[in-house]
Amino acid sequence: MIKQDFGWAVNAIKKGKKATRSVWDDKDTFIFLVPGSSFSVNDSPLSNVYPQGTKIDYTPHIDMKTGGGPVTPWSPKQVDLLAEDWELVP
Numbered sequence: 001m002i003k004q005d006f007g008w009a010v011n012a013i014k015k016g017k018k019a020t021r022s023v024w025d026d027k028d029t030f031i032f033l034v035p036g037s038s039f040s041v042n043d044s045p046l047s048n049v050y051p052q053g054t055k056i057d058y059t060p061h062i063d064m065k066t067g068g069g070p071v072t073p074w075s076p077k078q079v080d081l082l083a084e085d086w087e088l089v090p
Contacts, residue, residue: 018089026067
């Protein structure tokens with residue numbers, strides 16, 4: 001599989017692909033783009049913070065699916081930004 005830089009990985013996830021680094025130990029770990037959206041609060045946990053019906057604008061962001069299963073917000077470290085071992089998840 002061809003390895004690429006972080007800019008390539010960002011462009012790939014913008015197109016709906018999933019990207020991973022070859023040095024990540026768990027091969028089920030990858031990043032993906034969560035597109036922006038708008039919705040109205042109608043249930044917890046947000047209804048515990050905002051009144052029902054409040055409009056929420058959800059901005060696009062990158063999440064990581066971890067090998068153990070949970071999905072978490074992800075922010076790259078400098079080593080990720082400079083790495084040249086990015087590849088697509090089949």
